[in-house]
Amino acid sequence: MRSAVFLPLFNELADPRVAVRLAADAEEAGWDGVFVWDHVIWRAPVEEVADPWVTLAAMATVTSRIRLGPMVTPLARRRPVKVARETATLDQLSGGRLTLGVGLGSDRFGNEWAKTAEELDDRKRAGMLDESLDVLRAAWSGEVVHHHGRHYTVDGVRFLPRPVQRPGVPVWAAGFPGNRAPLRRAARLDGFFPVNLTRPDQLAQVSAALRELRGDNPAPFDIAVEIPAGADPGPWAAAGATWWLAEIEPGTPADAVRGLVRDGPAR
DSSP states (O other), rough: OOEEEEEBBBBBGSSHHHHHHHHHHHHTOSEEEEEOOOOOOOOOOOOOOHHHHHHHHHHHHHHHSSSEESOOGGGGOHHHHHHHHHHHHHHHHHHHHHHHEEHHHHOOTTOTTGGHHHOOOHHHHHHHHHHHHHHHHHHTTEEEEEEEOSSSSEEEEOSSSSOOOSSSSEEEEEEEETTTHHHHHHSSEEEEEEEEOHHHHHHHHHHHHHHHHHTTTTTEEEEEEEETTTTHHHHHHHTSSSSSEEEOOTTTHHHHHHHHOOOOOOO
């Protein structure tokens, strides 16, 4: 089971220099990854928010081993052709260490969708998410992309250079475990990031459902869980998790995060 620091890029952690130093500290302390939140707005008392892609690019330049990525990017808020370029570039810059977390996103924590006139209907965002994934897979192939969908058009564009990782960047889908649609989506991808789990027995049910959905698919598959820093990840590993992400509350002071990071992961 691998470990990651899960950074909300808010307030003191919105300073990219602080976040980048934390990534370097995490690698030195033995963590396996650093994942960052992707938001444009958050509820009070958060006032400052950093861009995840710029921050991740800077992290890639000061690390050489840990995996990096947004956890999660709501693709319905982003143009898939832009994400195709960003992900390929970041994967090149990091030497093939990018993991892309994707999800529907939510308006519950700061009204960031309503305040920026984004799509609010969950079904429509789900369609945009799935179509965006089709565009990304085609773009990462290095072949000319001809996509004419309900939401997006890519007419004869070739996206080079390709990501270092083949056939493309690993994609983990996020979702609430009680909803079958995110599980079906994740089963077609490279991993699942269940939201709001509180007990390992809940994860065991998720793991069983994913095994059923994936059938005899032999490809590697990850299940990542967010657990409180300092908690024992062992029961979660027994329930099927392959990654655990150390929970850090939004607005946590940088010094407290720095102490958690330098203490290293629980083993």
